[in-house]
Amino acid sequence: MDDRIHEHAETLVDWSARIESGDDVVLAVDDGAHDLAVATARVLGERDANLISLYQSGEISRAYLQGHGGEFDRDPEYQLELYENADSVLYLGGGRNTAATADVPGDRQNAYSRARQAIREARMDTDWVSTVHPTRSLAQQAGMSHPAYEEFVYDAVLRDWEELAEEMDTLKEILDDGSEARIVGEDTDLTMSIEGRTAVNSAASVAYDSHNLPSGEVFTAPASPEGYVTFDVPMTVRGKRVRDIRLEFEDGVVVDYNASMNEAVIGEILDTDDGAKRLGELGIGMNRGIDRPTDSILFDEKMAETIHLAVGRAYDACLPDGEEGNESAVHVDLITNMDDGSRLLVDGEVIQRDGRFRWEDGFQS
Amino acid sequence: MDDRIHEHAETLVDWSARIESGDDVVLAVDDGAHDLAVATARVLGERDANLISLYQSGEISRAYLQGHGGEFDRDPEYQLELYENADSVLYLGGGRNTAATADVPGDRQNAYSRARQAIREARMDTDWVSTVHPTRSLAQQAGMSHPAYEEFVYDAVLRDWEELAEEMDTLKEILDDGSEARIVGEDTDLTMSIEGRTAVNSAASVAYDSHNLPSGEVFTAPASPEGYVTFDVPMTVRGKRVRDIRLEFEDGVVVDYNASMNEAVIGEILDTDDGAKRLGELGIGMNRGIDRPTDSILFDEKMAETIHLAVGRAYDACLPDGEEGNESAVHVDLITNMDDGSRLLVDGEVIQRDGRFRWEDGFQS
Structure with a gap:
């Protein structure tokens, strides 16, 4: 694995999220961020943190929201408890298509968001950090080749x-x-x-x-x-x-x-x-x-x-x-x-x- | 998407797991089971179930377990609560390498398992169902071409x-x-x-x-x-x-x-x-x-x-x-x-x- 991915993970866990032994960590992985997730899991293991990984796929969100009737249960307890009891949520952005949810009707998306206010607040109450893995999809959005975009992202992330x-x-x-x-x-x-x-x-x-x-x-x-x-x-x-x-x-x-x-x-x-x-x-x-x-x-x-x-x-x-x-x-x-x-x-x-x-x-x- | 994937998802949700409106569902997705996860999310949406997706990647497990010192916290509350409050856990097997965790020391794996007994029991107390998406990795294990293995799996799954x-x-x-x-x-x-x-x-x-x-x-x-x-x-x-x-x-x-x-x-x-x-x-x-x-x-x-x-x-x-x-x-x-x-x-x-x-x-x- 590219050393820079490992350094990215260390920066995320140590500098950004300040993870310590025994911390309860939720790793939310976009469907193109697999490699960064693997590197981050390694570092979380080394810090003796606890880990559960979520799959944050735009395609799954789209399918679920398009299928749903639109009356969403308010803040389902099982999800709320996960975040309320977590110390940190690490979002690893970087999907395979930035337009994956482009055809979800806005009112459906809004209704889903409104039904999840307490969940959102519980997440914001953790030591959350959002980062991105340099996927081809994001390189495309930036109008850059993939290797050039990787260099760009790591230049931005791997600072002193x-x-x-x-x-x-x-x-x-x-x-x-x-x-x-x-x-x-x-x-x-x-x-x-x-x-x-x-x-x-x-x-x-x-x-x-x-x-x-x-x-x-x-x-x-x-x-x-x-x-x-x-x-x-x-x-x-x-x-x-x-x-x-x-x-x-x-x-x-x-x-x-x-x-x-x-x-x-x-x-x-x-x-x-x-x-x-x-x-x-x-x-x-x-x-x-x-x-x-x-x-x-x-x-x-x-x-x-x-x-x-x-x-x-x-x-x-x-x-x-x-x-x-x-x-x-x-x-x-x-x-x-x-x-x-x-x-x-x-x-x-x-x-x-x-x-x-x-x-x-x-x-x- | 292949119609058979959609039928697989419907069979899983309706026949196997008996999901009903408002059910709290955990979808555990192996790193090669994306397409089945998308189809399943669609059907779960159509049934107005609640959904959270986990990323069950062997490569993430390996990295975490190899990094960890080996003294695992017993049944971290934030994960236990997720399962204790869930109605169903749907496991979508199908990774990209059946040997992904082959070099994790057995005692590390055993220590992790022992520390998660209550979590395992909470999962078993749900209406859990385990299935597999026909990945290339599983086709290889079966000694079959991918298309032939897909046909094999769907013949087995899509019964009356x-x-x-x-x-x-x-x-x-x-x-x-x-x-x-x-x-x-x-x-x-x-x-x-x-x-x-x-x-x-x-x-x-x-x-x-x-x-x-x-x-x-x-x-x-x-x-x-x-x-x-x-x-x-x-x-x-x-x-x-x-x-x-x-x-x-x-x-x-x-x-x-x-x-x-x-x-x-x-x-x-x-x-x-x-x-x-x-x-x-x-x-x-x-x-x-x-x-x-x-x-x-x-x-x-x-x-x-x-x-x-x-x-x-x-x-x-x-x-x-x-x-x-x-x-x-x-x-x-x-x-x-x-x-x-x-x-x-x-x-x-x-x-x-x-x-x-x-x-x-x-x-x-």
């Missing part, structure tokens, strides 16, 4: 996470202490309040309350944006390719928008509810293993030398006690490159220029 | 089970009412007491307390065998190919044995304990979909026109109240063809001759 967590902590402190963040670049000049906010150091470990591997971003919940911003990293939103989205804010609300491709999708999103026209997140990508967009938000938003803003819902963890953050049914991340001479400023001081942070070699103040 | 259950009931009644069974054939003349015994109609359904699909045998627990019997269906016992095993009984105990190949294996088995020299089972294969041995006891012992006897442990279900059956650490089935002019007699009356039962066309009394 301890070192990166320290670096991200430097940025977190700057944001936590700051009052105002500003992004300046080509057709971008946006100012946001970050007063009283707490940034999250998303270091791909439950010890940092960060549940994705890879991760590598620092994010906070900004308020009162003023100005305009252009998102030049192309992405797929609601199944449509969008490019060069430009948002203009006044008094914290989007007052104008346009895009060079599929502009209507952006309009739909902004029209969802009041909160959809406000910002929910300012995130700064810091994973230098991710060097290109692959049309997967799990990777794209962590890409070094990019910043993302989300319209919609804010994360509670970033908000001052007692403050209700931006509420919305949506949370859509949009990404802009910073390696094109753009600057990130906090309280007027340049923190990042042209993709380099001020503590990095090559930073020009 | 209701009709077969009725036919088997006829034989069960004869055995239940009888006092003495006798098998006569070439180099075979064995008499056994079946007085007071209750035969099991193993009709591949939990409704018949029969948990394998396919099944198709009627079996009881004989006593006091006298005479000699030759088993001419070749099989693999403890990894060794054995042929033409001949056992001679006096006062209910094996007093002599020989075989034309790997005779020593038979000696080892008979030497296990006192019960290993006595009979635990008389079984009569009645599944006409199984027309050849494939070196898999799940199929071979159900083969029409064969009878099997097991040395070792007897099944409690066959015994009169208060009687302790034959106890042994082993239960080894040995099979003999009946289509070579052999006869099965109950209380002196010929029940089967040359593979035909007395209620079948072609039976010659």
Whole structure:
């Protein structure tokens, strides 16, 4: 077996999930993630953890949901107990077809989700971690050959996470202490309040309350944006390719928008509810293993030398006690490159220029 | 998808497991049984059952057991609760390598088994059913091409089970009412007491307390065998190919044995304990979909026109109240063809001759 798969498993078990002897682990295996599951089982064995493996196949979900009449039992006890008694749930993503459930009617999927709220909450209450095995299907989605995609994923996953967590902590402190963040670049000049906010150091470990591997971003919940911003990293939103989205804010609300491709999708999103026209997140990508967009938000938003803003819902963890953050049914991340001479400023001081942070070699103040 | 896979799933869910709306089902999927799992999920959906899928991969088990230090936690609660709260466990066998766990040390495997006794009992307390998907790996074990093996498996599984259950009931009644069974054939003349015994109609359904699909045998627990019997269906016992095993009984105990190949294996088995020299089972294969041995006891012992006897442990279900059956650490089935002019007699009356039962066309009394 490829050594990198074994290293991936060790990173997942030790750095991300912090598994210890006797931990009760649920391993949820996508139907293309077999090799990573085998490697992870080995490491879980070595840590003397307990193990049960679930088969998370999109094709099985599709068949079950299409067959079902639609009135789902609420949180079946036998499944609820499994998660309520588990310490960790490790999701090994990576199916054989990212569109495997494309023909399941949305209302069927929603009814199933609604019936499983307590199960979902029980899972979220564990030390869960979500990662992906680089399958051919995901390589295809990224528009990459399989070997090139494998290299891409392992570059993103097999970081020196301890070192990166320290670096991200430097940025977190700057944001936590700051009052105002500003992004300046080509057709971008946006100012946001970050007063009283707490940034999250998303270091791909439950010890940092960060549940994705890879991760590598620092994010906070900004308020009162003023100005305009252009998102030049192309992405797929609601199944449509969008490019060069430009948002203009006044008094914290989007007052104008346009895009060079599929502009209507952006309009739909902004029209969802009041909160959809406000910002929910300012995130700064810091994973230098991710060097290109692959049309997967799990990777794209962590890409070094990019910043993302989300319209919609804010994360509670970033908000001052007692403050209700931006509420919305949506949370859509949009990404802009910073390696094109753009600057990130906090309280007027340049923190990042042209993709380099001020503590990095090559930073020009 | 092959229609036969869908019919297999329907047989499993409806005939074998008797799944009803709201049942809590655990689907345990071997790593080569994906297609049958998809078909089964569809039918479980159609029955409005609840579903969780486990991934039963031999390669994952091997990796976990090899990694583990060997001191396993006893019956981890989160797994125990899953089974204790489940109505049915459906095992979809069919891996990609029947030797996947061949290099796991036996004591590691035994320690793991011992630590999971309550989990095993909880599983056995459900309406569990075990079946197999015809994988290439199983075809190889059977010495057959994949398409030929698929045909073989579906012939065995897709029976008119209701009709077969009725036919088997006829034989069960004869055995239940009888006092003495006798098998006569070439180099075979064995008499056994079946007085007071209750035969099991193993009709591949939990409704018949029969948990394998396919099944198709009627079996009881004989006593006091006298005479000699030759088993001419070749099989693999403890990894060794054995042929033409001949056992001679006096006062209910094996007093002599020989075989034309790997005779020593038979000696080892008979030497296990006192019960290993006595009979635990008389079984009569009645599944006409199984027309050849494939070196898999799940199929071979159900083969029409064969009878099997097991040395070792007897099944409690066959015994009169208060009687302790034959106890042994082993239960080894040995099979003999009946289509070579052999006869099965109950209380002196010929029940089967040359593979035909007395209620079948072609039976010659």
